[in-house]
Structure formats: structure tokens, C-alpha cells
Amino acid sequence: MAHRIDTATAQKDKFGAGKNGFTRGNPQTGEQATALDDDYFDMIQEELIGIVEAANITPNKAKHDQLLTALKALFLDASLNGSDIADKAAFLSNLGLKAAASRDVGTGANQIPDMGSFTFSNATQGFKKDPTGAMEQWFSATIPIAPSATVNGTIDVLFPNPFPNKCYGVHVTYAGVSATRDGTPFVSGLPVDKFTCRLASTYLNSGLDVFVRAVGY
Secondary structure: OOOOOOOOOOEEOOOOOOEEEEOOEEOOOEEEEOOOOOHHHHHHHHHHHHHHOOOOOOOOOOOOOOHHHHHHHHHOHHHOOOOOOOOOHHHHHOOOOOOOHHHOOOOOOOOOEEEOOOEOOOOOOOOEEEEOOOOEEEEEEOOOOOOEEEEEEEEEEOOOOOOOOOOOEEEEEEOOOOOOOOOOEEEEEEEEEOEEEEEEEOOOOOOOEEEEEEOOO
């Protein structure tokens, strides 16, 4: 254990209460220079050798850089920003970090999605896309009046945002009116292609305002 000089000629409390130091002495006043003893030299030797041996270095009296070499081996170099960690996988494991800590950000397999890869528009004719390429959009349309009880009113509507590849399906609900013809009018929709959907209504009294949701990728 390290200790401050405690021989009889040590300068008492030089660095504060209980913190002895050294003095060169003063022949004019009879003050003696601080005497050193074996305890003090043994302490210095073993403290320094302990650092060298902790780094698995064999002390060599011909080398004068072993303490510095040992310190570099025992402690990371801050300027290397962790690149000198020998076992990085074990280091991450000891930090308690999970697999996500080593994954890249992106839209590929086993990547953490970048929030910028999610696209969303909250407009009346809006849409949203996620990193997988899945896309949903919504908009309003008016289906023309049905010509007769056996012929639906139909209209082909361009998607406000064309699907890059394919539209899987269209869901239609009537909106904004209380239209009835022996009950709620029947409305339907289906994709024509990635650009267009076809809407249909059985309503005989007028055109019908509808809300449309379409999904695809």
C-alpha cells in the first residue's frame, strides 16, 4: 500500500494534516534533511513493479520504458476511440448491449429502419409508405348516379399517388350523406392497375360521395 514518508525527519503535514513531505534541511538552523528508509524505497519499488507485472511484463533493469509500456497495455488510449479494444464482441456483451447495437441503419435485411424511410402525408388525399415498400393511400371521390336498379353507377379514378408496383385492393365507404334506397346503398371498388381503381354504386337518386382506401406496394 502506498504511503507518505514517515521517518522521524519527515516534514510533518507539509501538504495538509497527516500529509507529510520532504525537506532538504537547513544547516543554519540545525534542521535535518528528510531521511529515507527501507520501507519507503520498498513501497516505491513494489508499487511500480506491480504495475509492470500486472501487464505481464517481466521487469528488466536494462529497459527504462517498462512503466509506460505497462500503462499503455493496461489502459485504453483515448485517442484511438476504442479501436484498441482486443475483444470488441466481449466488450459489447459486458456493456449489456443487444444485437441492435451492432446493426446498421437502413432498409435492408437486419437493419434498423431510418425514420426518414417512413413517408407520410396527412393531406385529404394522403398516403403513407414504410421501409418494406408497403403503401397505403386515401382520398375522396364521387360515384355517378346509378342509371337503373340493375346497372351500377361506375367511375374509374386515378390514384392521387400511383403505386410503384401494384395495388392489392380498394376499400370504399360512403361519406357525408345519409343516402338510402331501401337501406344503405351498396358501394364497391377494385384496382384496375397500379394507376387506377374502379368505383361502383347502386344509388339511384344522385351521385354518391365516398371515401376510398387503397393498399399496395
